[in-house]
Amino acid sequence: MTHPDTAPQTLIEVRDLSLAFGRKVIQQNVSFDLKRGSIFAVMGGSGCGKSTLLKSMIGLLRPSSGQILVEQEDYWAQNNRRRTELNHRFGVLFQSAALWSSMTVGENVALPMEMFTKLQPEVIRRLVELKLGFVGMEQAIDLMPSEISGGMRKRAGLARAIALDPDILFFDEPSAGLDPITSARLDDLILSLRDGLGATIVIVSHELPSLFKIADDGIFLDAKTHTPIARGAPRDLRDHCTIPEVMAFMNREATIPSASEAKG
Numbered sequence: 001m002t003h004p005d006t007a008p009q010t011l012i013e014v015r016d017l018s019l020a021f022g023r024k025v026i027q028q029n030v031s032f033d034l035k036r037g038s039i040f041a042v043m044g045g046s047g048c049g050k051s052t053l054l055k056s057m058i059g060l061l062r063p064s065s066g067q068i069l070v071e072q073e074d075y076w077a078q079n080n081r082r083r084t085e086l087n088h089r090f091g092v093l094f095q096s097a098a099l100w101s102s103m104t105v106g107e108n109v110a111l112p113m114e115m116f117t118k119l120q121p122e123v124i125r126r127l128v129e130l131k132l133g134f135v136g137m138e139q140a141i142d143l144m145p146s147e148i149s150g151g152m153r154k155r156a157g158l159a160r161a162i163a164l165d166p167d168i169l170f171f172d173e174p175s176a177g178l179d180p181i182t183s184a185r186l187d188d189l190i191l192s193l194r195d196g197l198g199a200t201i202v203i204v205s206h207e208l209p210s211l212f213k214i215a216d217d218g219i220f221l222d223a224k225t226h227t228p229i230a231r232g233a234p235r236d237l238r239d240h241c242t243i244p245e246v247m248a249f250m251n252r253e254a255t256i257p258s259a260s261e262a263k264g
């Protein structure tokens with residue numbers, strides 16, 4: 001394993017990627033590099049292709065052209081076996097948290113370890129306790145997903161996402177459906193994953209306050225031109241970008257009247 005101090009700064013390089021479903025082009029000319037230890041936001045309006053880009057980065061959708069280099073290794077040029085090995089470096093948390101409803105929280109977190117390691121059950125149990133402890137959920141180890149709140153399910157999903165000690169985490173709308181306080185706690189947890197575990201994080205989110213707080217880099221995908229039109233940290237784009245589509249997105253809180261204003 002490369003020592004963190006000497007490891008190259010770029011962890012993933014996306015080169016001239018095109019994404020399509022059949023003949024329907026979703027995005028093209030997508031190029032960016034993901035710096036080690038960064039929190040990278042994928043931004044843009046509804047339907048521009050944010051989740052599609054994420055899917056291509058975690059092996060669920062083959063790009064129509066271009067490359068995704070993971071530490072200079074061309075991900076999609078590898079065979080299935082090698083891609084599966086690389087996938088073990090990725091932790092994924094989808095919007096729904098996608099816990100198995102018939103298993104306890106602890107069993108959900110244990111599942112990746114049971115499937116992909118040869119660890120003894122008692123070691124797995126200890127690791128599950130540690131992972132759940134990291135997200136403040138050790139008390140919920142024997143509860144069923146239906147017995148815990150939405151925010152707790154997200155945190156359990158996070159514990160499962162870090163089960164195999166991934167160094168790259170992908171979050172698709174992690175705070176969707178959460179109240180502002182729970183969402184802010186999740187932000188802190190994401191920051192602690194980066195700062196405490198040294199993870200690199202790619203996040204798709206519509207939650208602007210969250211993106212301004214945690215993301216230090218990003219890309220803005222445009223649904224009309226099917227290309228990225230801006231690059232940088234969300235807060236920098238908010239403060240300095242003059243592209244109308246980006247400005248409208250970043251300032252939409254200011255432009256959408258609140259319920260009370262609308263009534264007045």
Ligand SMILES: Nc1ncnc2c1ncn2[C@@H]1O[C@H](COP(=O)(O)OP(=O)(O)OP(=O)(O)O)[C@@H](O)[C@H]1O
Nearest residue numbers: 021024026044045046047048049050051052053204
């Ligand atoms: N399996 C699929 N087959 C065909 N088209 C698809 C498929 N999945 C997504 N699309 C289309 O691709 C486009 C991009 O979808 P995607 O979910 O990536 O957008 P998004 O930016 O994540 O949107 P949102 O913010 O609303 O979640 C949309 O027009 C969508 O209808």
